[in-house]
Amino acid sequence: MLTRRAALMGAAGIAALPVLAKAAKAEEAFTPIAAPADLSKLKRIRRELVAPPYVHEHEQVAPGEPRIVEFEMKIVEKEIQVADDAWLQGMTFDGSIPGPMMVVHEGDYVELTLINPSDNMLQHNIDFHAATGALGGGALTLVNPGEKTILRFKATRPGTFVYHCAPGGPMIPWHVVAGMVGTIMILPRDGLKDHEGRQVAYDRVYYIGENEFYIPKDAEGNYKRYADVGESYPDTLELMNGLVPSHVVFNGAVGALTGDHALKAAVGEKVLFVHSQGNRDSRPHLIGGHGDLVWESGKFNNLPERDLETWFIRGGSAGAALYEFLQPGVYAYVNHNLIEAVNLGATAHVVVEGDWDNDLMEQVLAPTEMAGI
């Protein structure tokens, strides 16, 4: 165990991009050349993160001047059941796959305390696609087990952005497909706007993190389980490199957002669906509904597209779709690669209460046998 742990940690260091390894080593002795930014006059607010598909309390329109928004995340390495018969040696931000969603406003400062508890085996860091410089913060946040780090960056671009672990070399894709990916949403200070620049608000926000897993099978075709994350690496690497996932899921497991865990809404409610995929393309589709306003690439300085049937999420990005439910019933929110939706797991359900509108749809004739045919 110790040998493997040492070997893996060594591998992470050696295989890291030179610049990254250098940054990690230089970190302790690092003397900033520029003067630290004086943010002493800014108000601070601390946000407690909540597990997806939910999002912590937040304002849609920023209340006053930019603030420093404090978050804290603990990295948790643990085995996670991802299907009836499959377990993943997972690596997580704050214990969930995907990692929790953070919400701030444009101009705010994100200040994250990242903790790598001593009972973890591996080094981790965080690369915010929303941040500028130092590999998105990755070069400044590489923490060994038993260490913590604090990163502050300015949220300059409004939109939904992926964050993920990127501790160097082949550790990068592995940590991401093991679950270390999440989303930050940076709202315009005056909130979201439609295609004509009018302010729009949402009644609920759901955060759908999509992950694909590569879980090896044994000779008899059963999914293999491993003693720890390190033991799972060689088989997983081989499977990953074939690019054929064993599971494609929302919220970390097959069925994580169905049945008792189905999302809820009501007719007349506007729901913002934020969808992220850290590694691979996806194509969300709401069966029976639409995207009224869709920021497909997730960046709010661009006009939203309207009336979409399916939208495209590039691997390594997060997008947002606003939809007002008009009809009650059960909706399936899927990755419209339907093989991935139905056979590999990428299906969520939205249970919508309200009154049926026969103008929008009516059953004129229920399935009936045709006489004489």
Place this chain on the structure above:
Amino acid sequence: MKLSLLLPAMMLAGTFGWLAVPEPPPPFDPPELVRIDPGPIEWRPFGNFSWQGKASTPEATRVGVPGFEIMKFQVTRAQYAACVADGACAEVPGIGGDLPRTQVNWQDASAFARWYSRRTGETWRLPTEAEWQRAAAERHGDAAPEATDLDPGERMLANYRNGSLLRGQSSPRLRPPGGFGVNSRGVADMAGNVWEWTQGCMQNGTIRAGGSVELTAPYCTVRIAGGLHRAAIIDFVRDPRVGGCAVGLPPDHLGFRLVREP
């Protein structure tokens, strides 16, 4: 006897298991059987029903079910393996262990019944839907919405709620035979996490004034599996799980048990 007469007779003998050289008995002990006495069930056909042109749910009606004998436990992996070894059943995924045979489609289950009948010289078959419901007693589940005058949204929501409720906190982990206990009729593992194939076909029909049902032709490519809630499954599907249907909850596993005809 002329050869032309003898040949059909031999084929007939082979089919029905008499006159021919008796087959060796199956290489496992006869399964424990439970005698189910004749009695009534509240019966509601399963499928697509309409009332005044709209989707609806037929009223349950009381029907009598003749007595029968049914296996106390589901057919196991080991029992099914004997049929595979004989070349009479298809190989299916998941072998070994003292577990019920799952990952079987309706055809596989029917093939096992034919093989077992041949090897025992008795007549074994899948239960009818009514027999399964009678044997399941208090464990028979049905997620169909109760009321007949629901709008499409209400019907979807009611069906989903009922399905979720019936599923409760069930776990899909397979248990050895007996793992879900016996019901009030002494039958083990009814409506655990293994749904059981029946002979039942998906029905279509119209509901008449007063709630009675006029059935039309059954659609037998879709067979009914009994369990926590009845499920309509295409007869060649072995694994109903994974991500599930677009909406609604799929069964965890598909298995079966047989009824012995007197």
